Amino acid sequence: MREAAGPAAGLVRLSFLIQTVYTECSRDCGLTYAQAQLLCSLTFGPKGMAELCGVLGVERSSLTGLVDRAEQRDLVERRPDPADRRAVRVALTPSGEEAIGAFHRGITERLDALLADLPAAERKSFHLTLTKLTADAPPVFVD
Amino acid sequence: MREAAGPAAGLVRLSFLIQTVYTECSRDCGLTYAQAQLLCSLTFGPKGMAELCGVLGVERSSLTGLVDRAEQRDLVERRPDPADRRAVRVALTPSGEEAIGAFHRGITERLDALLADLPAAERKSFHLTLTKLTADAPPVFVD
DNA sequence: TATTGTTATACTCTATAACTATA
DNA sequence: TATAGTTATAGAGTATAACAATA
Numbered sequence: 001m002r003e004a005a006g007p008a009a010g011l012v013r014l015s016f017l018i019q020t021v022y023t024e025c026s027r028d029c030g031l032t033y034a035q036a037q038l039l040c041s042l043t044f045g046p047k048g049m050a051e052l053c054g055v056l057g058v059e060r061s062s063l064t065g066l067v068d069r070a071e072q073r074d075l076v077e078r079r080p081d082p083a084d085r086r087a088v089r090v091a092l093t094p095s096g097e098e099a100i101g102a103f104h105r106g107i108t109e110r111l112d113a114l115l116a117d118l119p120a121a122e123r124k125s126f127h128l129t130l131t132k133l134t135a136d137a138p139p140v141f142v143d
Numbered sequence: 144m145r146e147a148a149g150p151a152a153g154l155v156r157l158s159f160l161i162q163t164v165y166t167e168c169s170r171d172c173g174l175t176y177a178q179a180q181l182l183c184s185l186t187f188g189p190k191g192m193a194e195l196c197g198v199l200g201v202e203r204s205s206l207t208g209l210v211d212r213a214e215q216r217d218l219v220e221r222r223p224d225p226a227d228r229r230a231v232r233v234a235l236t237p238s239g240e241e242a243i244g245a246f247h248r249g250i251t252e253r254l255d256a257l258l259a260d261l262p263a264a265e266r267k268s269f270h271l272t273l274t275k276l277t278a279d280a281p282p283v284f285v286d
Numbered sequence: 287t288a289t290t291g292t293t294a295t296a297c298t299c300t301a302t303a304a305c306t307a308t309a
Numbered sequence: 310t311a312t313a314g315t316t317a318t319a320g321a322g323t324a325t326a327a328c329a330a331t332a
Contacts (some may be wrong), residue, residue, distance in 0.1 A: 005284075008254035010273030012284040015161035017277060018154050034322065035287040049291060057163060062323050064292055069321075084269065086331045111151035114276065120157065122272055123150065127268045130153030133257065134160060141148075141155040177299065192314060207302050207315055212298075228306045229313040 018111070026106040029099050036072055039092060039100035042142050046079065046091035075099060162255070168250040172242050178213055182235060182243035183284050189222065189234035218242060 003012065026036040032057075041055045053063050067090055070076045082088035087088065092100065115123050134139035148156065169179040178201075184190065184198045196206050210233055213219045218239035224230035235243065258266050 005274065005277070006255075007258050007273070008251040009284050010277055011157075011161050011254050011257075012165065012250070013280045014154075014273055015158045015165070016284070017280050018158035019162065022155065022158070032321065039202055050169070050257055050289080052241075057223045058322085059324055061290065061293080061325080065322070081290095084290080084332075086329095088291075094267040106153070108149070108151040111154050112149075115150055118272065118275070123266070125265070125268060126272045127150045127153055129261065130150070130157055131148065132261070134148070134153060134156040137156045137160050141152050141159070175298065193312080201299085202301055203314065205314080206300080210297070224313095226309075227313075229306095231314075 010039055017114075019112075020106060021110050025103055025110065028106060029104060031101040034066055035073075035075060036100070036103050038066055038070055039075060039091075039096055039103070042076065042092045042096070042101060044088060046089040047120075048081065048087050050087075050088060052090060069095070146202060154226070160257075164253050164257075165250060168253065169244055171249060172246040174218075174242055174246060176208055178216075179220060179243070179246050181209055181213055182218060182239055182246070185219065185233060185235045186247075189232040189255070191224065191230050191232060194232075195233060 004042055022036070023033050026033050027093055030120055031039065032078075037050070041052060047055070049060060049067070053060055056063065056107070058066070067076060067078065071078065073095075074093050076090050077093050078088040081089050114128070118126065145146065155169055165179070166176050169176050172179070174182070181195070184195060190198070192203060192206055192210070195210075196203055199206065201209070210219060210221065216238075217236050219233050220236050221231045222234055224232050258269070261269065
C-alpha cells in the first residue's frame with residue numbers, strides 16, 4: 001500500500017475506465033458488451049465459430065448462445081461454408097454493420113476525448129507504447 | 144480501416160489484454176472476476192452496500208447477490224453498522240484477505256512482466272501518463 | 287480419429303420493480 | 310419522505326460434458 005499507484009495498478013485502473021466506456025457505448029447502440037465484441041470481430045468479414053472462439057476467448061458452447069442471441073436480434077447471420085459442410089460462417093447483417101459502425105464511432109470519439117487533454121508529444125509517445133504492448137493482442141478492435 | 148491502429152483502438156486492445164490477465168489471475172485464486180473486484184474494493188476496510196455500488200458500478204440488487212455468493216464462500220462477511228440499524232458493513236474474512244493478497248501479487252507480477260520489455264525511460268513516461276489518465280477513476284485497484 | 291458445431295445443464299452476473307425496515 | 314438493503318423475476322454470459330455430423 002503506497003502513496004502512488006504502481007504501474008500494474010495504473011494498467012488495471014485504466015482498463016476499468018475503458019471497460020466502463022465500452023459498456024456505455026455498447027448500450028447506447030443497443031448492444032451488450034459481448035455483442036459489441038462479437039460484431040467488432042466480424043468487421044473485416046465472416047468468420048467460422050472456431051476462429052471466433054479464439055479471437056473472443058470463449059468456449060464453443062458459449063459462442064453458440066452468443067451467436068444465437070445476436071442472430072435473433074438480426075445482428076449476424078449463419079451461412080453455410082461451401083468448403084466444409086460441418087462449418088458455418090458467421091457474418092454481419094446490414095443491421096449489424098450499422099450498429100457496429102455507430103458503436104465504433106462512438107467509442108473512438110469518447111476515447112480520443114480522454115486523450116485530448118494530454119500534450120501532443122505525450123499523447124504520441126503514449127500511443128507508441130500502446131502499439132508495442134498490444135502487438136500480439138487478438139484483433140478484437142481495429143480501425 | 145488504416146494500416147496501424149489509432150489511439151482509441153490501442154486503448155481498447157490494451158484493455159482487453161488486461162481484462163484477460165485479470166480474469167486468469169482471478170481463476171487461479173479461485174475467484175470470479177466480479178469477486179476479485181469486490182474483494183479489491185474492501186482491501187482498505189469494510190464498506191457499506193451503497194458505497195460499494197458506487198465503486199463497482201452495479202445496482203444494489205446485483206450487489207446483494209454478489210455479496211451473498213462471496214459470503215457463502217467465506218470470502219466476506221456482513222457486519223451490523225453500529226451507527227445505522229438499516230445498514231451493513233461488508234468486510235473481508237481472513238480467507239478473503241488471503242485470496243485477494245494472492246490475486247494482487249499474481250496480477251502485479253504478470254502486468255509488471257508485460258511492461259518489463261520496455262526501455263526504462265519509456266516505462267516511466269508510460270506510467271506517468273497512466274497516472275494522469277486514471278486520476279479520477281474509482282479505487283477498484285490500488286497498491 | 288479428429289474437427290466443427292450444438293445441446294443439456296448449472297452457475298454467475300446483471301437489471302428492473304416491488305418490498306421491508308430504519309432514519 | 311428518503312435511504313439502506315433485500316426479494317422476485319428475467320435475461321445474458323459462461324463453462325463442462327455429452328453428442329451429431331462431417332473431414
